[in-house]
Amino acid sequence: MMRFRLKTILSAIIAASALLAYAENTAFSQDGPLPQLMPFPVNTHIEVETPQPVPLPPIDRLEAMDAPDDAGNTVILSWPAPRDEKQEQKYIIEATSDVGGPWRQVASFSAMTSFKADLPRVFGWNAPDLKTSHAIEINLAPPTRAFTDKLDESNYKKNLKLKDTLKQIEDSIKDMAPAEKDAFADQIAELRQEILELENKAPVTATRLEPDHHYYFRVIRSEGERRSPAIGVGVIPRGNWFDSGKLNNFAIALVLAGLIIFYVYRTRKKPDNIFIRRIPGLEAVEDAIGRATEMGKPIFFVHGLADMSSISTVASVNILGKITERVAEYGTSFKVTNKDPVVLAVSQETVKEAYLRMGRPDLYRDDDVFFVSQDQFSYATGVEGMILREKPASIFYFGYYFAEALLLTETGAHMGAIQISGTDSYTQLPFFITTCDYTLMGEELYAASAYLSRDPKLLASLKAQDLMKGLIIVFIIVGVILSTAGVDWMTHIMESF
Amino acid sequence: MLFFKRQLPLAIAFFFGMVGFFAQYIPHHSFEALYNELISWVRLLYAFALILGTYSLLRLHSKRIERKAPGFGYSLVLWAGFIATFAAGMYNDGRGFLAGQSDSGMLMWIYDYVFKPAGATMFSVLAFFIASAAYRTFRARTTAAGMLLASAIIVMIGRIPIGDMISEHLPILASWLMEVPNAAVKRGIFLGVALGVVATSLRIIFGIERAYLGGD
Amino acid sequence: MRRSTLKKLLDLDRRWIFLTVLICAIGARFVDFELPVYPKAGVRAMYDKIEEVAAKNGTIIVSMDYDPSSKPELEPLSRALLRHAFSRKVKVIAMTHNPNGQRLAQTVLEETASEFDVKYGDDYVLLGYKAGSGTLVINMGQDFRDAFSKDHAGKDLASFAVTRELTSIAQIDYVISVSASAYWESWMIYGHDRYGFPYGVGVTGVIAPDIFPFLQTGQVTGLVGGLAGAAEYETLIKKPGMAVTGMKPQSAIHMLLVLFVLFGNFVFFYDLVLKRRQEKGHREERRT
Known part of the structure; x- marks a missing residue:
């Protein structure tokens, strides 16, 4: 019995969420009293134009839908391409947030372009009208029109808010008796006036599409001077919680x-016991440290150019910790060069901790893990200079590199250092392979941390x-x-x- | 204490990692706003870190000058360069450091006539280094290395006019090498790298990989 | 040759190598020799496409999407393309996606135009730089005049013969992006794939291998890679310029590199042979 009930509840939840998802994606007409198709009269200023050219026939069956999988600033308009369409014709799309206008052009495109086939994620690959129906995505995410200053932005917000208030008042008095309505007349008139003033400073009228607000669109065909009557439709753009x-x-x-x-x-x-393939470059780490100790020369660890958000840098910091532990056993001089200040801070901490773990906190000096430069070639020149002056016996290069890779490694090779590198920047791999003794390629760099620590996890x-x-x-x-x-x-x- | 050194950082990594992960799949405007907010925190963090970097660099070199370590002259040059550039940046062609960056004046002069040529010089040094590296290390020690060497020579000659002079087939062979085997290997490495990146990210988010915190 | 001499050669001071490279690079500029430049299929495809556009009196877009750092490698191609177009009376719309590229584009356009009997507005127009890259391309496809209503100097595009009738880039006969970074991709993904115009690419030598797959699929019609590609184009239009001149040092350095590699290997193997012989000699000595 209990199980049955659980199942019922689960099914109910699933059904409800499916319904919610459907409602979220459906056009405005489904959740408001406005009809799905609303033919709008021809724009008045077109009518008074003389002499009036013969108007084009209007488009038919205009549909608007909230765009799926978006933040809530996009709608999609679609309509069947008229048979008399010609290349020199154009479609003009206008929008407004009030049924009465003012209308603002938000897009236009040449006839014979922009079909449903261009939006496969919405219309699929197999619908019969892919090539015969026009579809256009109207994406007006803020800010599409540059706001000249902060004042405009705040006026815009204020305007938007006033419009919402107006709508709420109008909705709430809809069912009242005429006498009761009159009581609100002044307030409404005042609001309208204020909105009108703000509209001149920072227009809300479809300069952008705000999620969960009503918008109206209309499509006009044009060919030179000729225009068609406008066809309109309403829709509410909504934000989606999953990008399907x-x-x-x-x-x-x-x-x-x-x-x-x-x-x-x-x-x-x-x-x-999980088997892991031998990585010669990592096996050689021990030898490289031993050699430097015997020769009484320092060891260098050269970070790549990427910042801490790059996985190659995270991997190299992991390796740095492991190498420092080995270095601590021998007490050899160890220097870490950094190009990025955040990587610097993390590296300092990593080296300090590693020394501490090995019981040799006395070996750590802040100045051994240092910042060189944030500029690519300044960094390369700085590190090269240090390699030439201090003649390290072993150099490790781990991380992401660009054109400076060869400059660094060739200098190291010239000084006779043992060089071990690891990088996932495949354009630089050839240079590392030719100049270094060992190179970890691509994902080997990421596996290095697991390899060196042998941590089962x-x-x-x-x-x-x-x-x-x-x-x-x-x-x-x-x-x-x-x-x-x-x-x-x-x-x-x-x-x- | 362990809370601040272990649990808290791991929790932060988990939270930010998850937000970053879901930001790829949730387009909703409210989530987008949260994500943008976090991104701007990261930018802020970097501004502070830069001060840390500058401090580290300058301290290192002042110590060198103090100790009169070998080559401390370079440290003096670094200090002089820093002071000159910093002063020029603050002066900002007479507009002061509160105004926007001026596109003329001392700082721009340093950029155009010191920084850019120095960078270009370093870039062109590459040509010389490639020659030296090729001479020293490009040896056909094994069969694989021999094949690599042969392809390198074919591509190098095939892409210049002399290639056509030697044989009309050489450029075609060079193009084939670049378009087929080279592209295939590139894609292979790229797939491995991409997978490695995802796996490493997941390890960090789930707290399996914690070496970046300075310990296991 | 003795082994000690060979060892010295193997460990040759790299400064000698640097000096040889320098001499080769400078020397090749001054020594007079002819290099036959044979155009490859990708370059020829671009040339043929422009000829085809010329036959129907069409219009092309040349998008010079590079900045001063890659100017030496890419400007020769822009110059050759414009010369070709102007000489065949093809109408040119020039622009750039690169914020630092407008000054470069303008200079090349003005210089090449002055060599021919062409007039600004009637035969060519410079739109200049506009931000947006991919979105700009989409915009140009949906409504050209919405994307660009004025040229770089602020003059209305309706006043120019080249752009008067233009409503979408779908009407353009050929678009070429001369690009130093990922801008060429914007043109392909948001332009060619959506609006279907023929599309050609000119890029630096390093990027060229990335485009081969698209040349194979036909998404790209015409590919000119690096200075060598530009030299091939200059040869096709029979007007050798900077690229052909640049081929001399480039060829010389490439050949020098090959020689270095071959010589290094020769010495390496010769040393190996000598070593084996020595060891054999030692063994025989011990036996006797």
Whole structure:
């Protein structure tokens, strides 16, 4: 009985959320009293123009929808392309936040362009009218028109607020008796006046689309002087809580995360010996430190150019900690050069902690982990100078490098230092390989932390990563076969938006 | 104490990591606002860190000058350069340091006539270093190295007019090497790197990887 | 040759190498020799495309998306392209996505235009720089005059013959991006793929390999890579310029590098042979 009830509640929740998701995505007409199609009269100033050219026939069946998967500043308009469409014709799209206007042009495009086929994430790949119906995304995220100063921005906000208040008042008095309504007349008139004044300073009228506000759009065909009557429609743009275009990406991320958590959990329960391939570059770390100690020369650790938000930097800081531990055993002079001040602070902490862990806090000096320059070539020149003057016996390069890579490593090689590098910047790999004794390529850099520490949890995550790689290889092979055979559903599944 | 050195940083990493992760999938304007707010915190953090970096650099070099360490003359040059550039930046062509950056004056002069040529010089030194590195290290020690060497020579000659003089097939072969095997390897490395980045990020978010906090 | 001499050669002071590179680079500028430049398929495709546009009296966009740091490598191509277009009376709309590129684009345009009988507004227009990259391209496709209503000097585009009838980049016969960074991608993803105009790319030598796949799929019609590509283009239009001149030092340095590598390997293997022979000699000595 209990189980049944749980199931019912669950189904109810699922059904409710599905309904909510539907409501969130549906156009304005579904949740407001306004009709879905609202033909608007031709703009008055066009009518008084003389001599009046023969008007074009208007478009038919204009539809507006809130754009799926957006922040709430985008709507999509669509309509079937008229049969008499010509290349020199244009569509003009105008918008307003009040049914009465003023209307403001928000987009225009040449006829014969902008079809539903251009928006596959909305209309799919197979709809019959992809090539015969126009569709345009109107994205007016703030700020599309540059606000000249702060004052305008605050006026804009004020204007928006007043419009909301006005709407609320009008809605609440809708059902009142005429006499009662009159009581509010002055207040409403005042509000309208204020809005009008603000509208001149910082117009709200469709300069941008604010989420959850009413907007009206109309489409006019034009060809030279000729115009068509305007056809209009209303819609409320809404923000979405999930970008369904990235569902594939999300699923892959979840699978990888799941694999990592699974393997880490399993290793914790029964820590088995996970095999890890030998990485010669990391094996050589010990020798490089030993050699420097024997020669009585310093060891250099040269950070790459990327900042702390780059994974290669995080990986190199991890390696730095492990190398420092080894260095502490020998008590050799150890210097760390930094290009980024945040990396500097993290590196100082890492080195200090590593010395402390090995019981040698006396070895740490703040000046051994230092900042050189934030500029690429100034950094390269600075480090090169130090290599030439201090003649280190061993140099480690870990992180992301650009053109300075060869400048650094070639100087190190010239001074006869043992050089070990690790980078994921593949344009610089050839230079590292030719000038360094050992090079960790690409993902080996990220695996280094696990390799040096032999921490079962880290090794377990490597296993998950390899499994994921296997999956990707399978996907590539199957995808290539299917695509070659002309079956493209898999391509669409993997498509990124 | 362990709370401030372990739990709190891990919690912060988890929170910011998760916000960053979900920002990729949640387009909603309110979430976007939260994300933008966090991004501006990071920018603020960097401004403070730069002061830290400058302090570290200047302290290192003052110590060198104090100790009269070998090559302390360079440290003097660094101090002089720092003072001159800093003063020029503050003076800001007479507009003062509160006004926006002027596009003329001493600082711009330093940028145009010291900084840019010095940078360009370092960049052009690359050509010389490539030659020296090629001579010293490009050896056909193994079969694989031999193949690499042969392809390198084909591409180097195939992409210049002399390649056509030697044989009309050479440029075609060079293009093939660049377009097929080279592109394939690049994609392979790139996929591995991308996967590694995702896995490392997840390890940090979940607190499995914590070496960046200075310990395991 | 003795092994000690070989050792010395193997550990040659790198300053000798630097000196050789310098002599080669400078020397090649002054020594008079002819280099035959044969245009590759990608370069020829761009040339043919412009000829095709010329035959129907069409319009092209040349987007010079580079800044001063990559000017030496890319400007020769811009110059050659403009010369080709002007000589064949192809109408040119020039612009840049790079904020530091407007001054460069303007200079090249004015200099090349002065060599031909062409008039600003009737035969070519400079739109200048506008921010936005990808979104700007989309905008130019949806409504050209909304994206650019005025040229770089603030004159209305409706007053120029080149742009008067233009409403979308879909009407342009050929778009070429001369690019030093990812700008070429904006043109392809947001321009070519959406509006379908033929699209050609000119890039630095380092970027060129990234574009090969798109040349294969046909998303890019015409690819000119680096100074060598520009030299090939100059040869096609029979007007050798900076790129062809630049081929001399570039070829010389490439050949020098090859020689260095070959020589280094020769010495390395010769040393190996000598070492083996020596060891064999030692063994035989011991036996006797």
